[in-house]
Amino acid sequence: MENNLPENSSSFNKQDANDNNSDTLTSLPAEESPKIATEEKSVHIENQKADEEIENTEIEPEIQYTLETALQDVDRLLPTLCALKGDNENASLDIPEFVEKFLDLVEESILKHESGESKLIWGQVDTAAFLDSVDRMSKLNNSIAELKSDLKHSLLINRVCSIQQRAMSFLEDEFRILLEECRTVVQAEQSDAANLKEKQQGDDETNTKNSNLPGYSSPPEIISTLNRIAKEMISGGYESECCQVYMMARRHVFDETLSKLGYEKMSFDDVQKMQWEALERDIPTWIKTFKECANVLFSNEHKLAQEIFNHYPSISATLFTNLTRGVVIQFLNFAEAVAMTKRSAEKLFKFLDMYESLRDSLSTIETLFPEQCANELRTETTTTRCRMGEAAICIFCDLENSIKSDTGKTPVPGGAVHPLTRYIMNYLKYACEYKDTVEMVFKEHSKIERADSTSRPRTYDGAGQSSVNQEAVEMENQSPFSSQLMRVMDLLDASLEAKSRLYRDISLSCIFMMNNGRYILQKIKGSAEIHCVMGDTWCRKKSSNLRNFHKGYQRETWTKLLGCLSHEGLTSHGKVMKPVLKERFKSFNTMFDEIHKTQSTWVVSDEQLQSELRVSIQAVMIPAYRSFLARFSQVLDPGRQTEKYIKFQPEDIETYIEELFDGNPVSMARRRV
Template sequence: MEKNLAENSCSFARKGEQANAGGDTSHSPVPDRREGDAEPTDKTEREAHKEDNEDNKADEKSNGKANEKSDEVPGSPLHRLDKISEDIDHLLATLQRNVEANAEEGSSEIPGFVDKFLDLVEKKIARYDSAEGKAKWGEDPKEDSSMLEAVDRVSKLVELLRQLKPASEEESKQKKSSLANLAGEIQQRAMAYLEEEFRTTMEEFRKPSESDPGGKDPKGKHEKQDSGQLPESEATESETGYPEDAISCLNKIAKHMVFGGYQFECCQVYMIVRRQAFEENLHKLEWEKTSIDDIEKMNWESLEREIPSWNRTFRHCASVYLPGERKLSESVFTGHPAISESLFSSLTHGVIIQLLNFAEGVAMTKLGAEKLFKFLDMYETLRDVSPVLNNLFSEEISKEMKSEMTSAKSRLGEAAISIFCELENSIRSDAGKPVPGGAIHPLTRWVVNYLKLSCEYKDALELVFKEHSKIERADSTSRPRHQGESSTHSKNDGDKSEQSPFSAQLTRMMDVLDANLETKARLYRDVALSSIFMMNNGRYILQKIKATEIHQSMGDAWSRKKSSDLRTFHNNYKRETWGKLLQCLNPEGLTNNGKVMKPVLKEKFKNFNAMFEEIHKTQSHWMVVDEQLQSELRVSISGVVIPAYRSFLGRYSQYLDPGRQTEKYIKLQPDDIETYIDDLFDGKNPTSMSRKRT
């Protein structure tokens, strides 16, 4: 019979709709039993109907007309239903004992008040299901509880009549079968009404705009919202999206539908409404399902625009939607953890897998340095949501999801490491020509800024290199050093004697950059200019990483070594340029037997003037970008050249004849030299010294 009832549920609904179309005020999808062709065959049943009709007429006469308040009058249907319910409860207890004892004695005796009870319940359901009675649900909790309790009694009666051992008397057997059919129809009508109320409540009370996905920064990374403690009255609605009274109503209906064996219908309505709500949420978050095949066909520009939406969606799901959905299913199906768990998993598990598939698809695209930060955004999202998801799902689902999450994180992490490997190789093999004037090379700017930006993801990269650095590319001339391997620059001032894997990678890349710059510096014909080039690039690196994560990662020892290298290049420059100039002021060979030799003196002044003018002409075009370094160089040069020239001039200028001879060989005064030194390293094209003098 249960199978037949299930198969006829749709036909019941259609008959109800036809009845409504014909002017019937009933909204029930199940036709009224009294409108069927079959008449009561049992004498007791006919007498019960007769008695009920007489009671109804008496009620109408005493009250003037039938209305909802009549149920509260002693002797009214509700009053009689409450009275007869006590007898039904006693009967149900007896039938339950008989079923459990598998007893035949008394099992076939069904009292006549059962028909009367069923008729009263059917009338009550009809009043709820009538057009004017629709709005009654939820207005009178006492009335609702009475109806639900009556439905539970009918459900219990249906179940016991099916389990009760058949009697030997044919008449009693027929009566029991007829009664079971009657009770089943009433139960189905009640459940159809409850199902519709369940659907209506879920749809009408669901907030039209669920939690805002939160802010986002220009990079698409999720911003943490400052959320204070919610007022107690708003807490439940914030978590589930439904007010407390709606949750209470849904819980009551679900409880009685499950008790009556209509779990499937209840869960189906729940799934349809919540799935639609979730799709609306995804639409608000600007997330569209994308398969791995779709990802493979997308260019990087299009895919890059999808990644911020993916991050927002995943974070929103983990922080708002999934906890709220779990709270809702647990609140509606309280006392049925298996049902709530099944509904929650069915609604959300597939979506999480779709999101993880997107991450894997992105990680499988062709690698490029420009993709690193998008990969790390996604990696951070997976890192942050993993603990939340593991706590939300059952152990079995959580185990599967953890495996999928680990796979996606591994692909993204290995892709990030591969990008670093490729970047290291590209730095090493860069064969770009040296820039004019010894200025900062574009490679230096790009690498330092790239690494500086990567350090904004230091925590993620530390995790990436710690957990995923055991990969080694066949085409890589370098590989990430595994945990435990030492670095030549791993000694810092602090207690740490070994760098982390990511810090070691940074140090290695900076060493590779230095080696490449030294190769480029050797391409300059002028050794002094190569020193200027190395000073420019070295100072740029130190200034850019100052007070940044790069400096903290690489340590003070590395920075001190870099500063020491700069001083070495500085000294090399002074030696190559100004050391040779100062040789012209060397008194060696000027005197013979204590007498100054004028031709030699004249030659020394002549060589000094020519060499200084050539230095000024050449190095005025050289570029020292950092103003502090530029000033340091000028001060350093002046401090060496001017005192030596002043001393030489004061000691030997008297040996030249005053007049034209002095003007010819002593073309520069100490103040002139200082002025000309200030022309150096600004990259301009200054006026020549000869034109300045004229």
């Protein structure tokens, strides 16, 4: 009977149930119908109440699965995954469902950020959670990749890699933006500070705060975020992308900073082709920028790299080296190109300035670089500095040639200081302001052979053996620079003596030597550096020479005039011979007039020397003339004869002597009128 039931006999539809109920009710006795109806009504009421209670009851919401919860679950899972890495046979595990939910949440977060719906505000909680999720995803990826691979795991790994790539791409963009924003913020602050300073101090542009240069005074929260992003990118396998973004951003900032300092990159050939006038203007900028880099910018750049990549010291060192080493090489190339330009005297001091910059900055620079790179830079910097020093020595030694080549045959008017004397002494005075540097240069490069090495003072006796005097021995014991300076001074003295012989008047020759000698002595005494090199002995010898020239001048000029005032030959048998006396007065007047006419055009520019000469002349002439006049003026007949032969009173002689050496001729006849 059961086998013949329909296949769906155990199923009843609603209509069948209603029909059966209807039949059942119909087949019940009449007396039971009200009772059943009452019970059904009661059940219906109870069901209705139950439905109402269900409707009025609040449905408890499903617990939301958040990113924070997912991170906690992943943190509990990671140790388990790590423990399975070494077990090649059993390295399989069913990945919990929450991993997929975690990935969904991360992907959703990335999508929001990419679409701009939710911009990351760096330094706040949601940012930290995002970075934490990237960190866990990287760890999850590394752990799952070590497990046995099956289709499920492969799909999961592919998805993790895809999401991680998107996350890293987003972080890369944010890393670049933060570096740019960092620069913009600092530039704005720098601009405001500069404007305030300009209002307070006018056009004074000295000493801007180094910390306000682009990218070096970033807010701590930005540095912290950059550090975290770098850590996540590098640990997630995106080291190359992170470093590339950093290098591009920092190189741009660094180039911009150099530009603000006025420095322009120039190739070796560009420097070689430049005219010295243009190059001379660029050298101070090179010095300023090089010192700024060595003392401030490189140090700040090194610190910035260490702060952002503090978890990876080797990466930090590599980035800093790659960024700044090229800049150092640019500086060295410029200096080397300058050192190899055509040498001339006016370049010496710029060369010494550059030499000092290279010397003083090397120790600071090399402490920032890794040992190998520091050694390479030390070698290259030393090589460039040596070339600069060699060029400086050659230029300084060329002073000898400058003196020897000045063979002009035209004497300086009025016996004034020769232009060569002014040039050489000012040059030496300025060079001695670099005394310590020049001494160092000469000592370090003492092997450089001078072209005229045979010019060193040396005398030979008849037997051919050298006899070196005490002065030569002292010179040999001096430093190379001091010896070179002495040679220059000896050559200058010899040149001046030769030029003094161009004057036909020996008195004027003496004036010329006094003018130049006094100028040289005053320059030496006025410079502690050059005086230290030349020494007191040399100065005393020079002063003695000046006194000899002074005596020579008086002898050649005033001794002859004093001969007219001599008493010898004026008397015969106790009587004054008037014709001889008249001739004496006449000769005196003519000679003094000529001396005044001539020597008033001579020039003694040193006021002290001028005063000394006038005083010494007056001391000799006034008493002698006053005595001669007092004794012999009465011999002449008063009136016409006296006026004819006695043209000067002692006061007139004194006045006319005061007019000597002014360089302005004054006619006595015009003055007497």
